Amino acid sequence: MPQVLTANRLSDGEVVYLASDGAWVERIAAAKVFTSPAEGESGLHIGAAAERELKIVHAYLFDITPAGKPVKMREVIRAAGPTVRRDLGKQAAL
Amino acid sequence: MYRYDEFDQKAVDERVVQFSGQVARRLSGELTEDEFKPLRLMNGLYLQLHAYMLRVAIPYGTLSSKQLRMLAHIARKYDKDYAHFTTRQNLQYNWPRLADVPAILADLATVEMHAIQTSGNCIRNVTSDHFAGASADEVDDPRIWSEIIRQWSTFHPEFSYLPRKFKIAVTAAPKDRAAIKVHDIGIIIRRDAADVLAFDVYVGGGQGRTPLIGHMIGESIAAEDLLAYLEATMRVYNQYGRRDNIYKARIKILVHQIGADEMRRQVAVEFVEVKAQGALALPQVEIDRIAAYFASPAFETLSDENPTTANPAFNVWLENNVAKHKVPGYAIVTVSLKPIGGIPGDASAAQMDVVAGLAEKCSFDEVRVSHEQNLVLAHVRQRDLLTVWQQLAAAGLGTANYGLITDIIACPGLDYCDLANARSINIAQAISTRFANQDRQREIGELKLKISGCINACGHHHVGHIGILGVDKKGVEFYQITLGGSGDETASVGEILGPAFGEADVPDAIETLIDVYFAKRSPGERFLDTYRRVGIQPFREKLYAAH
Amino acid sequence: MPLIKNAAFTENQFVHVADDETLPQGNVIVSLKRWQTERADLITRNAPIGVRLNSDQSAEALAGDVHHFALIEIDFPKFRDGRGYSSARILRQRLAYTGEIRAVGDVLRDQWLFMKRCGVDSFEVRPGTRLEDFRSALTEQTVFYQRSSDHHRSVFERRHTACQALAAE
Incomplete structure (x- = not known):
């Protein structure tokens, strides 16, 4: 299953994703998609390095569908914001 | 209410400086996240799903107007214009930036507030009866003793790296509004035959993965020995509580494994030692000093009236x-x-x-x-x-539902919480909307419905007359229903009805349970009374026949 | 690992001896187990002796013996393991031990003050630790609500001695 690397930004806790250019971005739509376990493994190394560089906290991979949506509710909510407050979180700006 | 003196204020001010330094060390990389975590937790700072979360202590749930205004101000200035009041009488901000937390703590300190020990494996904010000082049934104001315990437990050098978190609740009324029997330590203050205050200490209650009702370990402890008894209990726990398994680390597991009698014996031995050192005996002059802050306000001499109107x-x-x-x-x-x-x-x-x-x-x-x-x-x-x-x-605060089915306790659940397995607020909203009709709510009468989004049970589902626990089954949220829990003086742990329900089916399931209650209840019975009389079977049969 | 005692870096005067190792001359630290099995021989030695308590070993095991030790080491295998704080308090209060208590293992800067309050008086610290960090960590808090194993009186007591002092003036 394809995967995306995510973390929270150290300074403010914002949910971020690793993009193809190595930047940590706030939108899941801009995230790099890892298509193999080996790629995912390399992603985790990038995450660990970013933690040491004080950019982010707790990098991990999660599964997405072929359409690019998170499989688990937890990641759906992290990518959008609280389902009970559509005016808050990333979804508020959409 | 209690006001800080120079010592209290200095302690909080020093903490602001100390924590600001810890944040700076984290942001500079001197502290790793693993090292920073216990420090930030002991200052109420979590990293949740969307952002950091700051939990502010509201000792025994008492606030002044000025303090509440400051909480509102912080919500506006540093957060998203709202905050969440928790089942531990605290307040949580869901969106603070790490770099802003020192400033928030500095603001809180100006109104004698802080976030000290609102998380972490230490003695947490002491909770108490929210009707303290106002209800006719109390024998003393429990906040006097809660405040004394708050001070003793603040920055306790020996008990800040316990096996697990530690929650103390205090009540001084026969009607237990503080759920003391489901706390690590619950204290009931009584007056003995000579009208002297006596403290019964219940140990080893709790919810979470293994819900248990506390056992009375200390009976009729004298006021001046209260802290010595607590210190003795904590020392036994700190040494012998399990540290190999996070789910077995609470004091309730220790009490359960060695038995209440053995726990009582070990604490008694330690109590003798602690008392012999004498350092924890509370000076009467200090008890009096703190008690004076909780003296009744200057009530006018009035008589009861009938405030009913034509509205x-x-x-x-x-x-x-x-x-x-x-x-x-x-x-x-x-x-x-x-x-x-x-x-x-x-x-x-x-x-x-x-x-x-x-x-x-x-x-x-x-x-x-x-x-x-x-x-x-x-x-x-x-x-x-x-x-x-x-x-x-x-202001949208006039809902007439205290104690009714729509007065639901719910933890933040998967909408906010990093530990949650399922959402809980959405379930509360769906049930509340289903039972919106005021007459129907009143016809149902007192019903404590409590929802947690994971087994940690922050939503107290184990002690709900109806409890709902959110679980994750292969990525889908399901909800397990328990019946017959109670957090009051007749404390009991709810029993699981059967297989869990999908999100959309929960309101119907609750309807069915209410139908059974209506069919079975005797005059004057609350839902819990009927359940205790007829047992779980009629509810189970109807529910699983219907669904 | 560097060692801080009395707010200064100090040479460690003791050597650890494994249970199966022959005891060398000079100051040694032995395990609790070795102390218990070889107690009769060990107390006849002339050099100062230290004993090491693991976090799952109760200080009570040394009851009656503490006067034999110049040093008791308390191991903190992980900084989250707080049993050693109670061990130190029991050594100081109940067993009236007055020799050196040394905290070793995974000890963080933010724990030194609490350890000191519980009776620890020397600290194995991470390489690179600066003495000014140590000093400031010990002075970040000055208000102590509870009596412990250090010299501080509790706030409960200080409040009233302050009053009495004022009244006496």
Whole structure:
């Protein structure tokens, strides 16, 4: 299953994703998609390095569908914001 | 209420500086996240799903108007214009930036508030009866003793790296409004035959993965020995509580494994040692000093009146949300934070300001937070009730549902919490909306419905008359229902009904349970009474036949 | 690992001896187990002796013996493991031990003050630790609500001695 690397930004806790250019971005739509376990493994190394560089906290991979949506509710909510407050979180700006 | 003296203020001010330094060390990389985590947790700072979360201590749920206004101010300035009142009488901000937390703590310190020990494996914020000082049934103000325990447990050098978190609750009334039997330590204050205060200490209650009711370990402990007894209990736990398995690390597991009698013996041995050192004996002059802060406010001499009006909506609120006060002419008002279809425990900054204003004008400048996630104006003149209600209602705070099926406790669940397996607020909203009809709610009568989004049970589902636990089954949220829990003086742990329900089916399942209750109840019985008389079977049969 | 005692870096005067190792001359630290099995021989030695308590070993095991030790080491295998704080308090209070108590293992800067309050008086610290960090960590808090194993009186007591002092003036 394809995967995306995510973390929270150290300074403010914002949910971020690793993009193809190595930047940590706030939108899941801009995230790099890892298509193999080996790629995912390399992603985790990038995450660990970013933690040491004080950019982010707790990098991990999660599964997405072929359409690019998170499989688990937890990641759906992290990518959008609280389902009970559509005016808050990333979804508020959409 | 208690006011800081120079010592208290200095302790909090020093902590602000210390924590600011810790944040700076984290941001500079001197501290790793693993090292920073226990430090930030001991200062109430979590990293949740969307952002950091800061939990502010509201000791035993008592606030001044000025403090509540500051909480509103912080919500506006550093957060998203609202905050969440929790089942531990605390308040949580869901969106603070790490770099802003030192400034937030500095603001809190100006109104004698802090976030010390609101998380971490230490002694947490002490909770108590939200009607303290106002209800006729108490033998003493439990906040005096809660404050003493708060001070003793603050920065306790020996008990800040316990096997697991530690929660203490205190009540001084026969009617237990603080759920003391489901706490690590629960204290019941009584008066003995000679009218002297005596402290019964219950140990090893708790919810979570293994819900257990506390055992009375210390009986009739004298006031001056209270801290010595607590220190003895903590020392036994710190040495022998399990540290190999996070799910078995609470004191309840230790008590369960060695037995209440052995626990009592070990604590008694330690108690003798601690007492012999004498350092923890409370000087009477200090007890008196703290007690003086909780002296009754200057009540007027009034007589009880009938505040009913021609307004039926007010009358319903009066009947539901207003309780008897110990002083004639006064009343205790519960401000519901459970609007129909709303988020339990959330309040906007504007709402906090409204309540602060009312407290200032009509309740001797005091607000309480209840563990049921409501606010309380504890000392309102009966003649002011109509005005108070009108202003509350205008701010969306006039819901007349205290103790009813829509007065739901719910943890933040998967909408906010990093530990959650499922959402809980959405379930609370769906049930609240389904049972919106006021007459129907009142016909059902007292019903404590409590929802948790994971087994940690922050939503107290184990002690709900109806409890709901969210679980994750292969990525889909399901909800397990328990019946017959209770957090009061008749404390009991709910029993699981059967297989869990999907999100959409929960309101129907609750309807079915209410139908069974209506069919089976005898006159005057609450849901819990009927359940205790007829048992789980009729509910189970109907529910699983219907679904 | 560097060692701090009395707010200064100090040479470690003791050597650890494994249970199966022959005891060398000079100051040694032995395990609790070795102390218990070889107690009769060990007390006849002339050099100062230290004993090491693991976090799952109760200080009570040394009851009646503490006067034999110049040093008791308390191991903190992980900084989250707080049993050693109680061990130190029991050594100081109940067993009236007055020799050196040394905290070793995974000890963080933010724990030194609490350890000191519980009776620890020397600290194995991470390489690179600066003495000014140590000093400031010990002075970040000055208000102590509870009596412990250090010299501080509790706030409960200080409040009233302050009053009495004022009244006496």
